[in-house]
Amino acid sequence: MSSFDSSSKPRMGTWALALLIILGYVTVLIAFPPRFEPVEGETSSLLLFIGRFHPIFLHLPVGALGLLCLMELGCLTRSGEEKLGGAALLTLLVGSAGAVMAVLAGILLSREGGYAGGNFSLHQTLAIIGTSGILLALVVRMLGMGQEERGLLHFYRALFFASFGLMGLGAHFGGNMSHGSKYLTAHAPEPLKSRMIAMENWMLGFVEKPKAELETPDTLPPAETPPVGATSSDKLVFQHVLMPIFEAKCNTCHNEDKTKGGLRMDTYALLMQGGDSGESVIPGKPDESLAIERILLPEDDDEHMPPKGKEQMTADELALFRWWIEQGASETLKMDEAKLPENLKTAAEAVMKGQTAS
Structure with missing residues (x-):
């Protein structure tokens, strides 16, 4: 019988793999605690080299967990769970491992320096919270498989979709860092555009420091703002x-x-x-x-x-x-x-x- 048999509880080997992924994640956060300010001191070249793989690693969980969203919709019925549950668990394990790798590489990349501000803080925070939620969802799914009562599986799906949503939101703020804050909203239709910008600014307000007025050299007078309708x-x-x-x-x-x-x-x-x-x-x-x-x-x-x-x-x-x-x-x-x-x-x-x- 396969470790990913949809009709039975996960076997010990599957639990061992899940535990290994979770322990790896905890080890990463302890060994390389997330930082939200520029890191003082030098980071080894090997760690920075690993960090450069962050853009590559993050595509693995996005693809796997995106596919899992569709699979879980097919698992909503008992017959669907019996057919797809094992494959869904395997996909969740792959996505979880990929998310841990992406978090590790992202934390190491941030130690290269030059990363700060609200978009960075939200990108890192939401990625960590989302990954933690995905790992918790993994445990809940495994506990719920093979049970007559489907309450745990319903809770798992709610937790999974919420966690994946947080990861997606974190990815948006990462996109702001790479492509500029107007990248996603520039061509969005109204009123969606205004609402997206308002929501983004509301979230940034929780993590951004008040912007102090920048001093310009005394020899330079303040810039004049052209009047409305200026040529x-x-x-x-x-x-x-x-x-x-x-x-x-x-x-x-x-x-x-x-x-x-x-x-x-x-x-x-x-x-x-x-x-x-x-x-x-x-x-x-x-x-x-x-x-x-x-x-x-x-x-x-x-x-x-x-x-x-x-x-x-x-x-x-x-x-x-x-x-x-x-x-x-x-x-x-x-x-x-x-x-x-x-x-x-x-x-x-x-x-x-x-x-x-x-």
Whole structure:
């Protein structure tokens, strides 16, 4: 008789496998406790190497547990449970093991540095809670199999679907870190879009620290906000031309949640502050500015920005960035004051219209 026979209770070998997965999970959390602030000290290269597999490992539980959702719908009847229960248990074991591997790799990846903020906190917290729920659901399912009374199996399914939902929600916040906070909602129809954004902001409110006002250098006056209905000439070069470029090409790695190299590019003050390697922008000196230097490196260079595989800056976008630095890297420079060459003026207007500068 198979260990995954739908008509009987799980055998000792199956229980041993489940216990091994659970003990492995507990060991992971004890040996590598989750942290929500930047980790001090160095982490071994081997652990960081394992952490880099997080994007690969997380697809295993998603696929297995997603399939299990369909299988469990077929197990709602007694006859369905008799036919599919054993296969469902096997799938749950595979998904549980994959979830533990993904959590381990994710925790190790976070120790590489550059991860913080609300999206990171929710991604990690929901993943851990969801995985814990999946493992508890595994035990409940095994206890309920082969029983005449189906109460445990009903409880298991409620617990499983809730836990898988939490894991999916955690994956969404992970997606925000990788692709930007507007990735999922950008093309969502109304009123779904507004409700999704409101729910997301509500959840982030529980974990994000109040944002202190950033100080800008005394030599720079506060940026002026163009009046409603302002023409393109009244708009600011930094806010309305460069920031959309940074948002599309740079900020997935240089934002509040993910600060690669200690650099953030989501505000003017933080861009000018630079990162771990020094000043990213030196006003008037584009060739000495680290940001320009990294963009111009060969694409297969480890220091190249954006990384290979990510959408690269176009020639016109890079030219706009260089021109802005050359003119003094002002936060308050208006389009009508900027003496842009005609080709760059056309590129800037394209960006302000939401188009890509070629």
